Amino acid sequence: xxxxxxxxxxxxxxxxxxxxxxxxxxxxxxxxxxxxxxxxxxxxxxxxxxxxxxxxxxxxxxxxxxxxxxxxxxxxxxxxxxxxxxxxxxxxxxxxxxxxxxxxxxxxxxxxxxxxxxxxxxxxxxxxxxxxxxxxxxxxxxxxxxxxxxxxxxxxxxxxxxxxxxxxxxxxxxxxxxxxxxxxxxxxxxxxxxxxxxxxxxxxxxxxxxxxxxxxxxxxxxxxxxxxxxxxxxxxxxxxxxxxxxxxxxxxxxxxxxxxxxxxxxxxxxxxxxxxxxxxxxxxxxxxxx
Amino acid sequence: xxxxxxxxxxxxxxxxxxxxxxxxxxxxxxxxxxxxxxxxxxxxxxxxxxxxxxxxxxxxxxxxxxxxxxxxxxxxxxxxxxxxxxxxxxxxxxxxxxxxxxxxxxxxxxxxxxxxxxxxxxxxxxxxxxxxxxxxxxxxxxxxxxxxxxxxxxxxxxxxxxxxxxxxxxxxxxxxxxxxxxxxxxxxxxxxxxxxxxxxxxxxxxxxxxxxxxxxxxxxxxxxxxxxxxxxxxxxxxxxxxxxxxxxxxxxxxxxxxxxxxxxxxxxxxxxxxxxxxxxxxxxxxxxxxxxxxxxxxxxxxxxxxxxxxxxxxxxxxxxxxxxxxxxxxxxxxxxxxxxxxxxxxxxxxxxxxxxxxxxxxxxxxxxxxxxxxxxxxxxxxxxxxxxxxxxxxxxxxxxxxxxxxxxxxxxxxxxxxxxxxxxxxxxxxxxxxxxxx
Numbered sequence: 115x116x117x118x119x120x121x122x123x124x125x126x127x128x129x130x131x132x133x134x135x136x137x138x139x140x141x142x143x144x145x146x147x148x149x150x151x152x153x154x155x156x157x158x159x160x161x162x163x164x165x166x167x168x169x170x171x172x173x174x175x176x177x178x179x180x181x182x183x184x185x186x187x188x189x190x191x192x193x194x195x196x197x198x199x200x201x202x203x204x205x206x207x208x209x210x211x212x213x214x215x216x217x218x219x220x221x222x223x224x225x226x227x228x229x230x231x232x233x234x235x236x237x238x239x240x241x242x243x244x245x246x247x248x249x250x251x252x253x254x255x256x257x258x259x260x261x262x263x264x265x266x267x268x269x270x271x272x273x274x275x276x277x278x279x280x281x282x283x284x285x286x287x288x289x290x291x292x293x294x295x296x297x298x299x300x301x302x303x304x305x306x307x308x309x310x311x312x313x314x315x316x317x318x319x320x321x322x323x324x325x326x327x328x329x330x331x332x333x334x335x336x337x338x339x340x341x342x343x344x345x346x347x348x349x350x351x352x353x354x355x356x357x358x359x360x361x362x363x364x365x366x367x368x369x370x371x372x373x374x375x376x377x378x379x380x381x382x383x384x385x386x387x388x389x390x391x392x393x394x395x396x397x398x399x400x401x402x403x404x
Numbered sequence: 405x406x407x408x409x410x411x412x413x414x415x416x417x418x419x420x421x422x423x424x425x426x427x428x429x430x431x432x433x434x435x436x437x438x439x440x441x442x443x444x445x446x447x448x449x450x451x452x453x454x455x456x457x458x459x460x461x462x463x464x465x466x467x468x469x470x471x472x473x474x475x476x477x478x479x480x481x482x483x484x485x486x487x488x489x490x491x492x493x494x495x496x497x498x499x500x501x502x503x504x505x506x507x508x509x510x511x512x513x514x515x516x517x518x519x520x521x522x523x524x525x526x527x528x529x530x531x532x533x534x535x536x537x538x539x540x541x542x543x544x545x546x547x548x549x550x551x552x553x554x555x556x557x558x559x560x561x562x563x564x565x566x567x568x569x570x571x572x573x574x575x576x577x578x579x580x581x582x583x584x585x586x587x588x589x590x591x592x593x594x595x596x597x598x599x600x601x602x603x604x605x606x607x608x609x610x611x612x613x614x615x616x617x618x619x620x621x622x623x624x625x626x627x628x629x630x631x632x633x634x635x636x637x638x639x640x641x642x643x644x645x646x647x648x649x650x651x652x653x654x655x656x657x658x659x660x661x662x663x664x665x666x667x668x669x670x671x672x673x674x675x676x677x678x679x680x681x682x683x684x685x686x687x688x689x690x691x692x693x694x695x696x697x698x699x700x701x702x703x704x705x706x707x708x709x710x711x712x713x714x715x716x717x718x719x720x721x722x723x724x725x726x727x728x729x730x731x732x733x734x735x736x737x738x739x740x741x742x743x744x745x746x747x748x749x750x751x752x753x754x755x756x757x758x759x760x761x762x763x764x765x766x767x768x769x770x771x772x773x774x775x776x777x778x779x780x781x782x783x784x785x786x787x788x789x790x791x792x793x794x795x796x797x798x799x800x801x802x803x804x805x806x807x808x809x810x811x812x813x814x815x816x817x818x819x820x821x822x823x824x825x826x827x828x829x830x831x832x833x834x835x836x837x838x839x840x841x842x
Contacts, residue, residue, distance in 0.1 A: 240666030241602070263666040265815055351612035352668035352811040368489050369614065369800050371517075373496075 147384070153377035166378030175354065175362065176379065183358040186273060186344075187337045191330050193277040198284030198329075203318075205285070206292045216289075223282035231346030234275040238262050238347075262348050265355040272343050272356055279343070280336075284329050291325030292318070324397060331394040335387050359383050443475045443735045445742055448491060448501035452481035457759040461746075464754075468745045475738050488513075495519040495730065502733040503743065505558065508546030508724050509793035515549035516797040521729040523553045526740045542722035542792040543764045549795075555726030556743045559755075560764035561691040562720040562786040563622050567709040571596055571603060571685040582711030586626075586652055589686070589714040593662035596685040605662035606686045607678055608653060610810045611671035617806040618721065618793060619675075622688050623649040625791055626715025631806075631831075636796045639835055641806075642828035647821050654813045654820040668811045680704060688713060690723045691783050695760045710782045722790035724764050756780075798838045805830045 154166055170176045205216055222230070237244050238261040249255045261271040295318065303313050319326075341360040344350060350357030350365070359379060367376035447465070452458040458481060465477040480501055482490050488510055494500040495517070506514060514520050527535065535544050543557035569579035575596040583589035593605025609619045617631075624630055629645035632638065640646065657667045664670075664678065679687040680700035698705055712718055727746070729739045745751070752768035755761040762783050763769045769787065774780045794802070809827035813820040 240669065241664060258665060260666040260669070263669040265817065348669070349612040351807070352610075352815060353808050353817060365804070369804065371492055 150377040150380055153374050154381050157374050166375045167382065169375065170379050170382060175357075176359075178354055179357050179359050179362045182269060182354075182356065183338060183360075185269060186276070186340070186358055187334055189270075189273050190276045190280070190337045191333050193273070194281050194284040194333055195326065195330060197277065197281045198288050201281070201285045202288035202292055203314075205289055219285060220282045222279050225279070227279060227340075227342035228346055230275060230279045231343045234271070234278075234343075235262065235347045238271050263352060265352055268348050268352060268356040272347050275343055275347065276337065276340065280333070284333060287325060287329040288322065291322045295321045324400065327397050328394060331390050331397065335390045335394070338387055338390070339383055441474065443738045445475060445477050445503060445733075445735065445739055446480055446501035447477055447503045447742070448480040448482060449503075449505040450482050450484040450487050451505065451761075452479045453483060454759070457755065457761065460754055460758050464746055464751055468742055471745075472738075472741065475735075475742070477742060491519070492517070495732070498732065500730040500732055502730055502735070502739050504728050504730065505725050506555065506728055507793070508543065508722070508726060509795060509799050511546055511555040511726050511728060512549045512795045513797040513799070514728060515552070515554040519731055520554040521731050521733060521736055523556065523729065523740070526736075527553050530740075530744065538766060539764055540722070540724070540766060540769070540787040540790070542787065542790045543724045543726065546724065546792045546795055547726045555728045556740075556747060557724065557764040558727050558747060559692075559723075559725040559761050560769060560783065560787060561723045561762040562783050562790045563619075563688060563690045563713065563723065564720060564782050564786060565711045565713055566679060566687040566689055566694070566697070567711055568679070568682060568685050568687075568704070568707050569709050570682065570707040572709075575685070579709045582709075583686075583714040585714055585716070590660060590662070593656070593686065594660065597662045599661070602664075603683050603685070604664050604678075605684075606656065606688070607670060607675050607684055608657055608663050608667045608814070609670050609672070609675045610668050610807065610814055611674075612804075612807055612811075613671055614800050614803040614807075615672060616810065617803045619688060620650070620653055620806065620810060621794075622713055622721045623653045623715070625719045625721055626713045626717055627652075628717045628719075630791070631794055631802070632796060632835075636794075636835075637839075639828050639831045641831065642825045647824055650813070650824045651820045654810075657814050658816065667814050676700065682707070690721075691762050691779060692723070692760070694779055710779045712782060712786060718786075718789070720786040720790040722787065722792050724762075724792075726764075796835075796838075798834050801834055802831045805834070 155161060155163060157165065201219055205212060205219070209215070225233075236242070238246075240246065240258050240260040240263055243261070245261070246255070246258045250258070259267060261267045299317050299321070300313055303317055308316065339360050340358065341364065344356055344358050344361050345364065348356045350361050360383065363376050363380045363383065366372050366379060370376075449461065452461055458479075462479055465479060469475060469477060487505070487507070491500060491504050491506075491514070500519065504514075511520070531538060539547075539557040540560045543560055547553055547555035547557055565582060567579045567582060572579040572592075575592075577592055577595060583592050596603065597605045609616050621631060624641070624646055627645045627649040629640070629643050629649050631641045631646075633640050641650075657663050664683075675687070676689065676693055676696050677700060678684045679689075680697045682701070682704060694708070697708070713720060727743050729736055729743070733739050747765060749763075749765060749768045749771070752763035752765045753771060753773065756763055756768070756774055762780060763771075763774065768774065769780070769784050775784050793799070796802075805827050809818075809823040812818045813823040817823075818826070
């Protein structure tokens with residue numbers, strides 16, 4: 115390979131083209147990752163091995179935040195899938211103005227997460243929020259609910275904001291998958307008398323199986339390390355009820371200035387994301403036959 | 405016959421070389437690389453990003469440069485939220501600014517990290533009278549760490565009570581007779597509070613932020629309590645006076661309901677915003693907050709009346725900023741000279757007149773042009789006995805513990821006394837761990 119690279123022939127030429135990107139990734143991703151891992155093994159200048167990892171895993175705060183992150187990820191992915199699937203099925207039909215609906219439904223994804231967080235924060239405001247106002251008017255609630263100021267509602271509120279913000283990605287992925295399903299499968303099923311319900315369970319879902327799995331895995335990786343919404347909307351409060359691991363990393367690094375411990379937590383977050391990624395790569399391999 | 409190609413290539417290379425050289429020449433001139441004999445001082449300050457303070461400070465820098473032709477001052481404005489982070493990261497990267505402005509609780513932390521230059525010899529050369537005759541005592545406390553001076557006081561100020569005279573009048577109360585005790589204050593708060601009109605007696609600030617527990621400390625000081633003892637060897641927040649103060653604060657929300665709902669999401673913006681909207685009758689807040697309130701609603705100025713915090717003890721919480729010189733500063737004498745210039749009486753008065761920043765220099769704070777303002781008069785009076793923010797490097801971690809307990813107590817997760825005792829126990833562990841490292 116290297117000989118081909120140096121002689122500029124065959125596959126070697128391709129490696130020259132990817133070299134700048136690889137170098138860029140090495141500098142911006144690989145080096146910080148290795149440095150963070152190195153930091154996690156030290157306490158200032160002293161090597162302490164896995165002390166920080168042991169501290170994190172035995173820390174009530176870490177466990178609390180891990181559970182919050184799992185809740186946040188699971189519920190976000192589930193609702194992304196339900197809403198994404200429903201909208202993808204609708205958009206897959208030959209309805210008037212389908213193109214405009216697709217663009218409209220993509221808008222939440224186009225908005226920067228910080229802007230989403232600030233907007234939802236105000237919408238959910240206890241006194242001035244439009245959500246409390248609407249719910250009161252239509253009689254769903256009898257009194258203002260402190261959505262972001264109560265331990266019961268803070269995390270679910272952030273999940274709602276995240277579902278609104280990120281469902282378009284799942285919708286687009288599933289829509290692409292739906293459009294790849296051959297029409298003659300549905301025609302044959304219709305001829306055999308299968309209802310829409312049966313067609314969905316017997317044709318659509320099995321055909322979409324790998325798309326669903328891959329999309330959910332990608333969504334899970336991204337959601338697990340989400341920072342913006344929790345930082346903007348509640349900063350982990352009240353009483354850490356909405357604090358997630360990425361926010362903990364930030365607070366330990368930039369409030370306590372404990373870069374070593376925060377690196378250890380970041381490495382643990384990376385390990386979880388890595389597990390998701392392995393499943394993703396294995397599933398992708400199955401779809402491409404590799 | 406020779407082909408034209410080599411000549412063309414040479415010309416191409418020559419042209420490129422000339423262009424690169426010209427660009428470098430311009431850059432070197434712009435950065436003053438040719439003026440190698442000039443000293444450059446980098447001055448990092450969030451006030452430089454504020455209007456009109458930033459402009460006034462830049463004018464001061466130009467004036468200083470005129471008086472000191474061998475020195476160039478380069479202002480580095482930063483967002484207020486980045487003020488600690490930026491300096492720490494730059495220090496760890498080996499490229500800190502020469503001078504940094506710090507909130508009073510930050511100076512001991514930076515000194516403990518070893519990123520600030522000790523200033524004792526500069527103080528001894530400059531000041532021939534006791535320092536507490538020059539600067540407010542709380543600012544001097546905040547400028548030192550383990551007996552060594554690391555900062556030069558800049559801004560001063562205290563926390564006090566802002567009274568909305570209109571709401572007081574409508575409730576039949578006299579704003580010129582502010583409450584002196586908590587019982588009296590509670591009586592006033594109940595008279596003013598009218599939830600149907602969205603009007604409340606006061607606010608509590610309990611959003612997740614290192615700043616939130618400082619607003620709680622006002623109540624502690626007013627009741628003769630504190631978070632740490634004087635030499636920071638013990639945690640004393642769960643003393644009987646501390647528990648009483650904490651309970652009073654919590655019950656404003658949970659029992660007496662004289663504060664708006666959603667206390668755990670009230671941060672600084674919501675806190676001053678509610679007062680600016682004319683919905684809050686009394687607001688414990690620092691002096692600099694007046695500018696923020698008036699920015700939000702200039703019309704409320706005529707209704708704002710200052711008063712000292714009610715309570716058994718008239719001990720206010722002090723605030724302020726100090727300037728420090730980085731340990732990596734190559735020209736500390738020049739940096740000290742600049743700080744002396746920025747911190748002279750004339751410049752303190754300029755900042756007061758333009759931006760309402762309370763002077764930390766006593767001669768400026770007690771100047772007739774300053775104390776004629778009723779807010780500054782309260783600040784000058786309260787500064788004599790005011791106590792600074794917690795001056796220990798573990799304060800941010802302790803603050804996070806306290807915020808948690810504050811929110812748990814407000815939400816009824818734990819009774820106030822239990823929440824505070826648990827916070828105190830955690831703070832003790834932190835303090836023990838910290839002292840073992842020393």
